[in-house]
Amino acid sequence: MILALRALGVGDLATGVPAVRALRAAYPERELVLAAPAWLAPLVALVGGVDRLLPSDGLGPLDHAGGAVEVAVNLHGRGPDSHRLLAATRPGRLLAFANPEAGHHEGPPWDDDEHEVARWCRLLAAYGIAADPTDLDLRRPEPGELPTGVTVLHPGSKVAAKRWPAGRYAALARELTARGHRVVLTGDAGEWSIAGSIAAEAGLSPGAVLAGGTDLGRLAGLVAGARLVISGDTGVAHLATGYRVASVVLFGPVPPSRWGPPPERRRHLALWAGPGAWPGWDGVGSHPALAALSVDEVLAAVDEVERVVRADRAVAA
Structure with missing residues (x-):
């Protein structure tokens, strides 16, 4: 299982789309699980590539039943709380920004002024996973009864x-x-x-x-x-x-x-x-x-x- 944490809001998930898709491409045969709020499920479906949504409200404990976590990816923040949350799942490997306080010494340094899309692409690139920051397009939902052209x-x-x-x-x-x-x-x-x-x-x-x-x-x-x-x-x-x-x-x-x-x-x-x-x-x-x-x-x-x-x-x- 590849477990990615992004337990935030709509804009946060949308800016994380290139990183999520890069993980899908890097681990095509693994189950990709996204830990995010349950109410984001419709948007997760429009991102595509996610096999399962793990409902997560903030940084509460993750019930990741369904298999061992081979790789955990912190797309949530720089820690230490988010790092420790993922470390508690006992992953084979944790991909995250460096945070000595959380005991995670590898990974690139955090940059406060970095664009949110570029930030997560850079994180993955530091671990050898290529991500395209321009890959932001969402799947179109099924036509509904709402007005168009407004x-x-x-x-x-x-x-x-x-x-x-x-x-x-x-x-x-x-x-x-x-x-x-x-x-x-x-x-x-x-x-x-x-x-x-x-x-x-x-x-x-x-x-x-x-x-x-x-x-x-x-x-x-x-x-x-x-x-x-x-x-x-x-x-x-x-x-x-x-x-x-x-x-x-x-x-x-x-x-x-x-x-x-x-x-x-x-x-x-x-x-x-x-x-x-x-x-x-x-x-x-x-x-x-x-x-x-x-x-x-x-x-x-x-x-x-x-x-x-x-x-x-x-x-x-």
């Missing part, structure tokens, strides 16, 4: 500092609607209220609010068939990258150099106002780097990615 606005985030002000989403939705976009608002059940208030302020119908009405599989299907996605630095942005759907991603406080879409994919633009000192911020609400982004800047980015889409279609024709 523009998805995803205003929420688990981290409050990563949320662009709701009033700007409303202004953006109004302008996009005037330009002919069919705007919908997504989010989890806890974000239904904010999505509803944005829709009301933008003059959208209640039917435009899909927050709380899509599980992860349906959300992936919605994004896969969308015209455009606009969101903060969150999982939905990575779904847009995985489906090559035009997207504009609003960053702050974390820079796009660490979590942004690949620069060679011109259908995806990351907006960031820069690090700055941002004096006086009390840590409440949108981070100043995010709040510094205007509606006009986002609309200009929309124009740019849509020009790229039109150019791509002209070439394909």
Whole structure:
């Protein structure tokens, strides 16, 4: 058994796709088990190559019944807790970043400023496993009943500092609607209220609010068939990258150099106002780097990615 740990969220799994596929290619005859939250199962199926999902909530004990662990791979972090968790499975070999505190002295050093996709590819490369950081595409889900050709606005985030002000989403939705976009608002059940208030302020119908009405599989299907996605630095942005759907991603406080879409994919633009000192911020609400982004800047980015889409279609024709 090859056991890989990535017990995190949507964006974390999406950025780990090249590493997971590299493990599949490196061990084609072994069972590949991914330890990740059970609710990610629909996305794991769209990644492909994983034989079994081992439900893991955070860094709790791993019940890896089903065979000996030949190789354990820490795609979760640098340790020591994640290292020790995998070491407890008594693997024949542990592939992980060096962490003397956890008793793991081999492996490459950790780099805080490294892009998340490149990080895990570099880890595997240090152990002789080639990984392609551009291999980010996701399988398309089965067609469902959700609308296609829509523009998805995803205003929420688990981290409050990563949320662009709701009033700007409303202004953006109004302008996009005037330009002919069919705007919908997504989010989890806890974000239904904010999505509803944005829709009301933008003059959208209640039917435009899909927050709380899509599980992860349906959300992936919605994004896969969308015209455009606009969101903060969150999982939905990575779904847009995985489906090559035009997207504009609003960053702050974390820079796009660490979590942004690949620069060679011109259908995806990351907006960031820069690090700055941002004096006086009390840590409440949108981070100043995010709040510094205007509606006009986002609309200009929309124009740019849509020009790229039109150019791509002209070439394909």
